[in-house]
Each structure stands twice: as C-alpha cells, then as structure tokens.
Amino acid sequence: MDINLVDWSRGQFALTAIYHWLFVPLTLGLGFIVAFMESMYVRTNNPEWKRITKFWMTLFGINFAIGIATGIILEFEFGTNWSNYSWFVGDIFGAPLAIEGIMAFFLESTFIAVMFFGWNKVSRNFHLLSTWLVAIGASLSALWILVANAWMQFPAGMHFNPDTARNEMINFWEILFSPVAVNKFLHTITSGFVLASVFVAGISAWYLLKKRETFLATRSIIIASVFGLISSLYLAFTGDISAKMVAQKQPMKLAAMEGFYEGGTNVPLKLFGIVWGKDTSEYKLPNLVMKVELPNGLSLLAYDNKNAFIPGIKDLLNGNSKYGIISAKEKIERGKVARQTLRDLKDAYQLKDSTKYFQLKEQFMNPDFQKNYFAYFGYAFIDNPKGLIPNIPITVYSFHGMVLLGLYFILFFIVLLWLSMKNILFKQKFILWIVVLSIPLPYIASQAGWILAEVGRQPWVIQDYLPTVAAVSQISASSVQITFWLFAILFTVLLIAEIKIMIKQIKVGPENS
C-alpha cells in the first residue's frame, strides 16, 4: 500500500470537507432565520421586517455561494480519490447522493433565484414560500449526505455480493431510518441552527455596541436567542444519543475520544484532560493528565447504567473473553479467511470451474460465514493491530472541546434571552462584546464534531468492511499533493474574500444590502 497516497488523499478530503463545513451550517440555520423574519414581514406588513429580511438574506447569499463552490468537489472526490470505495459501496452510497440532487439541490437552486430576484416579480406569499423552500431544501441536502455518512459509520440494509465484489442495498428504509442516520441528521442540522443563531446574535450585538440599527439588532437577537436556545438544548439531547450510538456501534471511537484504555464498569466520564507522554504498554498509548472526571459518567452516558462495562482500547485490541470481545489479531485472521475465500471464488469463476465456484459461493453466502468471517473483511487489510487505534489527542480534544462549547451555548442563549426580555441588553457592553467574540466558537465546535466523527472512525471508510488503504484510487501521491495545495490556496483565497465581503457588508448595513 502507498501510505503516502492514502495520507494525502485523506488530507485532501479533510481539507475540502473542513472548508465546505465552514459555510454549510450557516446556510442551514440562517435560511430558517431569514424565512422566519420574512414571515414576520408578511404577517405584520411592517417594512422594517422586510429591511431586516433583506439584510440577512444578503449575508445568506454571500455565504451560500462559497458553500456551493466548496461543495461540488466533495461529491466528485468520492470518485477521483476513492475509486475503490465508489465501487465497493456505490450501490448504496450513490442512491442518497442522486436523491439529494433531484430532491434538494434543484429545490434550493430554483427558489433561491426567486428569493433574490423575485421581490418585484412574484406575490409576497409566493416569495415567502420560496424562502421557506430554500431553507427546507438546504436541510434536505444535508439529510441525504448525512444518511450516506451514517451508513459508513454503521453499515445497515445491505449484503455483499461476491460476484460483483461489492455491497448491495437490500433495504432502503433500513438505511434511511437507521438510528445512527436519524440522530446524525438531527444533531448536525441543529448544530447549524446554533451556529447561525450565534452569528446573528453576534452581528446584532456589534450594531448595538455601535448604536446603529437598533430595531434590526434587538429583533434579530430575540429571534436568534429563542431559536438558538431551543436548538442548543436539542443539540445536547441528540449529542447524548450520539454518544450512545458510538458506544454501541464504534466502541474504539468511544475509547479513543475518552482516552480510555483499560475496560471496566462504573467508568468515569473525563470532562477535561491533557494528553501528555505515553504509557509503557506495547501500544504506547498517550497519557491523560490533569483529568477532571465525573464518577460513573461514561457508563451512564453510554448505557444509562452506572454499572455498565465499557471496553477500553486494550480490551478491543487484545480481546476480553469475559465480555465476548474478540482480539484484533483474531479479527485480522478471520478477515483474511474471508478475503481468500472471495479470491478463490473469483479464480474459480475465471477458470470456469463451476463446481468449485458454486461450492465457494454457498460457503461465502452462508450466514455463519458472513457473521464470523465476512463481518471482519476489512481487517484483512490491517497489518498491525495498532493501526486500528484512531488518533487519540485529536479525538480527545475535539470531543471535550465540542461538549464544553455545547454547554456554553445553552448558557449563552439563556443569558441573552433573559437580558433581551428585560430590555437591558443594550446597556451591557461587556456582555455585548462577549456575544460578538463568541461568533467563532460554534464554528470551532462544529468542526470539532466532524473531526471527532471522521478521525475517530479511522482506519475505516466503511466501519469494519473497508479501510482507507483499500479504498483509495490508483493515482500517484504527487498528483494528490498538487491538487491538495491547489485546493488549499484557492479555498483560502476564497475564504479571505468571503470574510472581507461579509465584514464590509455588515459595516455597510442594511441600507445597501
């Protein structure tokens, strides 16, 4: 395997996904906030609400454009950089992507034209409908790609066809309504709602500090606070479910994000910790120091039971017969058996040895073989059990950072709403500055969430079935390096352009939006 190629391909996908995700959450949340503001305009007929709507709509447009620019590459990167993956799961993964295009992208792209250019061409109600459809279209876009991503974390509703050497869908509804998919969708779009709410509150607070646009700012802060508070509470709820899902479906990710090595019951939840040095085990796992722990917290978080057993990284690698955990070495051996059987089957087919072919196929499709061997197919490509450990410092910090910021947002919106309702917010300069300076925080939390989800599932592209090393395209690492740097330069320039335009537009205010 060309590890250099795999790393650069991962790097490129991470780079483009991170850039894309800088813009998508704002689109998801701001779309609904704008739609709500326009609803207020249609309901009250107050031109101030139209002015407010058009201002936020302008910022929405600036952000939306770069979201599209950074998004197109992601769809095609599945093919350009992960061609084996595209075949191995294209029968399942491609469908949500195509549905996304038909159902969501056209909805967005059609009605966004009405939203921006239709003020004088369509009725007020039709314009309002268009704005709502853009917001709904954006969330629908997120639905399908998140369904696909959830499937990669928790494959369901499929079987492996040895003739075509790929996974094939056998139950669409199992994929769409898999608990991981449903929760991932809800958790992700509410994170976008929270981000947009902080964004709107932050810019409005800046106007209050500058004693400008008071009507726009106070109304926007109230809407953002209510929307943000409801969303941040729901975000915490879905976050809790996410942790349970990870515990059940991806125990290695849970162990890595908590820096948890020796399994046990009554496991505390680490709220804070610093990665420092390495332990003396054969795996040289990093130590966590200055820990702040909540007793029984992890057992409760994962299984709602303080006595629940949580496997540590060493249990998952060495095995734990008491809890029925197979060692990594055993999984690798079983994976190799599955891979060799598939190879023999393909050989028999090529040699037209039908007796052997049907015999092997029957063996391969036997439920016991599927459960005891093919379920570990991806492990055949793992050379060393240590390769099954995700990057611990990255997952630990991203998990803790995301959770702490999530709690901060709840407090943030409670305080903001309370001060707004008391009509004393505009006097609280210190609070207003905190609100302004909080704008980057949901971006950090949102990125941390994705980094945790994606780095935490390494080395897998498809959990247990396909590692990154077997999914990559057959291109040279230098080609990917070139495109990596081209994307890095282009997207950075575009990001700077976007931020400058956004800041200028905010300074100019609604008059010229």
Place this chain on the structure above:
Amino acid sequence: MFDTLSLSMLQHYWWIIISLVAGILVFLLFVQGGQTLIFSIAKTEIEQTLLINSLGRKWEFTFTTLVVFGGGFFASFPLFYSTSFGGAYWLWMSILFSFIIQAIAYEYRSKPGNFLGKRTYEIFLIINGTLGTFLLGVAVSTFFTGSMFSIDLKNITNSSSTAISRWESSGHGFEALLNLRNLLFGIMVLLLSRVLGLLYFINNIKDETLIKRSRNQLLLNAVLFVILFLASVMGLFFAEGYAYMPDSKLIFLEKYKYFTNLTDMPLIGIFFLTGVVFVLYGIASTLFSKTIKGIWFSGIGTILTVFALFLDAGFNNTAFYPSSFDYQSSITIENSSSSLYTLTTMSYVSILVPFVGAYIAYTWNLINNKQLDANDLNNEGHLY
C-alpha cells in the same frame, strides 16, 4: 410499478435518464458560453453587468445539473464513476476547478469589500466558460473514442494494490487531449455553448446595441460550430465502435457502429435528426428574422441531439465507456450498473423528475417573463 421491470429494463431506463440529464446539461451550458462573451459583446461596464446579471439568474441550474449528472452516474452506473473519475483524474479535476471558481464569481463580483476586484471574477467566468465547456466536451468524446484503463474486480482481494480500476496512461485523463477527435468535439461543444449563450442574450436582454452585437457574433460562431459539428459527426459515424456480443459479452470493434446503431434504433435516429434540425432552425430563424425565440428551438434541439448521442453510445450492445487499452474492460450499461433493488428504488424517486421540471419551468417563467434592461439592475435589489 417498477418492481415488475427486469434488471436489463431498469438499466436501459436509467441510461435514458442519464442521457436526458446530459442533454439538459449541454443545453444549460449556454451560461458558460455566455460567460465567454462578456468582453466581446459588452463594451461598457453597464453592458457587462447586464450580461452577467442575465446569466446570473440561471448559473445555478447548470451547476446543479452537473452535480446531478455526477450523482446520477454514481448511483446508477457506479463502475463508470469509480473508473473514470478515479482514473482520468486530471481531466475531471480541471473541469471541477473551473466550476468552483464560477460559483463565487457571480455573487462576489460586485460586492463591496471585494479585494480581488471585479476583473478577477470576470476572468473566473471566462475560464469556466472556456475551459469548463471544452474539457466537458473532451470528456464526453472519450465515450466514443475510448480511454486507457483496465478493470479487474479480483484486485479487491489483493493484499496490496487493491484498486479495481486502473488507469493505464500516466496522463490520467490529459492524454485525451492528444486525440484530434476529442479536441474537435471539445471545441465544438464550446462553440455550441457560445451559440446558445448568444441566443439566450437575444431572448433575455432588452438592449439594442447588445442584441445587434450578439447577432453579429452569432453568424461567425454558428458557422464554425456547424463545420465542427459535421466533422465530429462524420468522424463518429465512420469510426469503429465498441460493440459486445449479447450472449458472451465479448467486446470487439465494429465498423460504423455508431451509425448503424441509429439505423437499428430508428426512433433514436429520428431524435437525432430532429434535434439537429431544431438547433439549425433556432440559429437560422434568429439570423434571418427578428425572432428572439431561437434559444428555445436550439435548446430543445440540443437536448434531443445529445440525448440521442448518449443513447447511441449506450444502447444496442454498445460499450458506453470503452477501454482502448483492454477491450474487455470496457464499461457497458450491463456490467456497470447498480443492483436490481437499487435501480428499482431510485426509479421510484425518478417519478419526482417531472415535478421538479414543472416547478423549474414555472419559476423560470416568473423570473424571465420580461426582458432584462439596465433599469432592472437597480430595481431588483440584488446585483451580480
């Protein structure tokens, strides 16, 4: 409804959908074609802004259709997706880069605080219009001329070097530029997009000077387009095509395959001829009368022609993505499709397509019900 269809019928159904999306995509390249003309037709800043704002109301349709085209291929014929995108890396990446810079160009061009300057974004539009259409044409041409790749599903069982699809040329897609037929096809698509862009301006803009210049440009571009179109079609019809035996699936070269496909499937031949006549009528009627409706004739003609060409490439036991390196690795609608279950499921989703088409047509009419003039730029509240 779709549950009763066989795998073969669903493969054909999905190839029809892919072909239709391809036809619509090529029609919508009028946006790109129009972008290449913003300096040659417009002489003042207001004129440029008028052209860009006229195109700006439609650019997202082209962009979205391109995404749907890719997604549709991924979902229905994933072996093509994994082989072509993973192999012709530089060709596809170049196309994608040209579309990335288009996406922000409209929105950011005239915004305050735009530190790159208007001209940068206008150059982005020209790069997208020129390079994007030309390279898309080259990529589509390889559906007929072939590419250098091999496929072996067994590679997934290797302990290393597991890639199922391997590109056998170090150019990774750029070698397609060395084929004269591909080059001509690419330039022909570029010229077609310019012709369509001019017809769109004539239809959508209310400015006598711009319309006059558009008509003047139309003559030159249309003549060049027709010449290259005829050359490409001749090259296609007289070339050997990649056919396969229905039973053994053995792939071989067959003389005049793409021509005999049209005679074997006369309905597709009629689509092709009707499409060509419509394109030419749209051009001729605009050149020789004062009509502004040429875009609709040429647009529908483009959709029909491209639709027929894609069906020509994929139906009647033809390999739609042939390998000139290893004929037996060539991709057909039979060996590359998704499973029966997936195609059936997606077919139910495809019922939404007419509904999507209807609301696009409705909103298109709402936004374009009146020709755009300079006054509209100030009144609409959103300026590109």
